[in-house]
Amino acid sequence: MFLLEHDAKSMLSSGGIPVPHGFFVTSMDMLPETQPDGGGWVVKAQILAGGRGKLGGIRMAPTWAGVEPEIAAMLGRAIAGHTVHAVRIEPRMHAASEAYISLSVSPATRKIQVILSSVGGVEIEALHRSGGPVRSAQAAATANAVATCILGLTEGMHDAAATALADAGKRLANLFFAHDLTLLEINPLFVFADGSWCAGDAKVVVDDNATGRQAFLRNLLAQKASFYPDAARKAEHEFDYLVIDPAGEVGLLTTGAGLSMLLIDELRAGGLRPYNFLDVRTGGLNGDASRLVQVLRWIAQGPSVRALFCNIFAGATDLGAFARLLLEARAAVPALTVPMVIRLVGNGAEEARAVLTAAGLSMTSDLDEAVLSLRRALGQAS
Amino acid sequence: MDPRGFAAGKVMVQGGSGRVGAAHLRLMRASGTQIVAVVSPTMRVTDVDTVPVFPSCRAAVAATGANVSVAFVAAEQLLSAIREALQAGITGLVTPTEGMPIHDALQAACAVTDAGACWIGASTPGMAVPGIGKLGFLPDVSLRPGMLGVVSKSGTLSYEAAYRLARRGIGQSVWVGVGGDPVKGTRFADLVPFYAADKATRALLVIGEIGGDEEEELAERLRACAFAKPVYAIIAGATAPEGTTMGHAGAMVYGSVGTFASKQAALRAAGVHVAVSLAELEQQMEHGQW
Numbered sequence: 001m002f003l004l005e006h007d008a009k010s011m012l013s014s015g016g017i018p019v020p021h022g023f024f025v026t027s028m029d030m031l032p033e034t035q036p037d038g039g040g041w042v043v044k045a046q047i048l049a050g051g052r053g054k055l056g057g058i059r060m061a062p063t064w065a066g067v068e069p070e071i072a073a074m075l076g077r078a079i080a081g082h083t084v085h086a087v088r089i090e091p092r093m094h095a096a097s098e099a100y101i102s103l104s105v106s107p108a109t110r111k112i113q114v115i116l117s118s119v120g121g122v123e124i125e126a127l128h129r130s131g132g133p134v135r136s137a138q139a140a141a142t143a144n145a146v147a148t149c150i151l152g153l154t155e156g157m158h159d160a161a162a163t164a165l166a167d168a169g170k171r172l173a174n175l176f177f178a179h180d181l182t183l184l185e186i187n188p189l190f191v192f193a194d195g196s197w198c199a200g201d202a203k204v205v206v207d208d209n210a211t212g213r214q215a216f217l218r219n220l221l222a223q224k225a226s227f228y229p230d231a232a233r234k235a236e237h238e239f240d241y242l243v244i245d246p247a248g249e250v251g252l253l254t255t256g257a258g259l260s261m262l263l264i265d266e267l268r269a270g271g272l273r274p275y276n277f278l279d280v281r282t283g284g285l286n287g288d289a290s291r292l293v294q295v296l297r298w299i300a301q302g303p304s305v306r307a308l309f310c311n312i313f314a315g316a317t318d319l320g321a322f323a324r325l326l327l328e329a330r331a332a333v334p335a336l337t338v339p340m341v342i343r344l345v346g347n348g349a350e351e352a353r354a355v356l357t358a359a360g361l362s363m364t365s366d367l368d369e370a371v372l373s374l375r376r377a378l379g380q381a382s
Numbered sequence: 383m384d385p386r387g388f389a390a391g392k393v394m395v396q397g398g399s400g401r402v403g404a405a406h407l408r409l410m411r412a413s414g415t416q417i418v419a420v421v422s423p424t425m426r427v428t429d430v431d432t433v434p435v436f437p438s439c440r441a442a443v444a445a446t447g448a449n450v451s452v453a454f455v456a457a458e459q460l461l462s463a464i465r466e467a468l469q470a471g472i473t474g475l476v477t478p479t480e481g482m483p484i485h486d487a488l489q490a491a492c493a494v495t496d497a498g499a500c501w502i503g504a505s506t507p508g509m510a511v512p513g514i515g516k517l518g519f520l521p522d523v524s525l526r527p528g529m530l531g532v533v534s535k536s537g538t539l540s541y542e543a544a545y546r547l548a549r550r551g552i553g554q555s556v557w558v559g560v561g562g563d564p565v566k567g568t569r570f571a572d573l574v575p576f577y578a579a580d581k582a583t584r585a586l587l588v589i590g591e592i593g594g595d596e597e598e599e600l601a602e603r604l605r606a607c608a609f610a611k612p613v614y615a616i617i618a619g620a621t622a623p624e625g626t627t628m629g630h631a632g633a634m635v636y637g638s639v640g641t642f643a644s645k646q647a648a649l650r651a652a653g654v655h656v657a658v659s660l661a662e663l664e665q666q667m668e669h670g671q672w
Binding site for chain 1: 405406409457458481482483484485487488489491492495507519520521523534535536537538539540541542545562564565566569589591592594595596599616618619620621622623626627628629658659660661
């Protein structure tokens, strides 16, 4: 889960990493009545996307009086397809130099990729391409190995940046492992004339699978669910559901990430508009229809949904039991009146057919045939 | 990496006395898998369908000579289950558990390498050599003995593809689900030497999906070793929105990394036939020279 900059900086701060003193604002009445200390201000859009600066998501206000108009111009605006619901306001920092550091999990080597530069505030890939001073190495996946690796990479760098990066590196390495991070990037790392430093920006990705043991993440999802809707939904319901096309016409009741993704690709290639992605995990239903009821309620909210397509290839799931749960869920969501096309394959498919037939529904075991039925249900000639 | 050896090995099932574990144990046995032990620290039962239950991996290995383990344990206990199996001398591990924390997977991968063992998972439906045995829960309706090697990130998509091909008489030699997690025990590229050498495999089917760089790494490995058998592929997620995790933890496009276009181009440059739909895949494979 990618964190908003404000939340990432709260996490850094809790780990003893200095950050500019900033505050989180979702409406004007959250602004302090008296002017806080600072000479010049930065208003930063809090969105789950990178590259804000180039898109007008980071604005300077030379005086406190200039802050409010900048906030007003930013709140409610869409940047890179994300509506700005909050901004972070920070005093402007006057750094002597800017550096760069990032730590990330490298799946291919099962190590931690460390990248450093004595030049920060620019895109690191571009800096690297232009022959800038970018240093990188991989370390074993322990805090000590990463800190040692960072120290080694700072050798021969100019004094202020080297000292700041080595000091920051140790704390960042600890934070990376303590919080189950998969990416931690500080760009820029401000280095001041007196040798002190702070994190000017922070890009942090936390492993959602570690939510159970990460109190910071759990609290964040509990308190700020509206800022992390997908992650909060997954944490609450333990399956994956995403609206992929708000004007979509086909609600999908599917399981398995790969097959669900490919089905979306194929429906789209055939000119149909699926409304949602779903990996409902039929193996986790355990005889309870509530997960299916929830999904049907969400799909019923799709203003253009005209058909429901249920495609389940069951590895271990008993399809007879699934068919009964499906009927139960359908009865519990009368708002969803659209026709349903059902395709089931696997354990207990014959029992499922009997259950569905008794309820006046038909099913097929062939995916291509099911897609043809879906087209007919949408009133399209095949 | 010897998946054939795994399927023909002496298998213990960690967590095999639970409801889910016991159900899969029966299905694995019915597929021919030689299951010699169940490990359950609580020891509520003494056997599962006559397979003896042991309180620890060490006891199970000592009494039965088990060399392969399939673990049905909760995500938060998976790292310690893997460590315990390795310490008992297990050399092959298959772990279907979903939701293993990435940092745990990093530690597990190191422990597996240090022990000189092999690990398939996490988040895998398992592997099978049809007619010999299966480890995990690949569905019987899709399994059919044949000459096609299958490697897949996605369970369900591989079930669907193999089911369609099996209906046309195309069966599998060795099928390995590597799983949809970003950090895992076995990656596509790790299996290239095995499939290159496996005489019963005449062609390879790769079932990929967006996110990460496993397909690109595979393409590089196929070229580097001049893989001589035909390779077919299908990749899910061509139309997935950027920056969104599509169900599998590893399935996310971010910037230009992990895109469908990058994977398709890399595989095609390595001579792989990349199909854009299941129907096209069936056509290509049925009419392919292999």
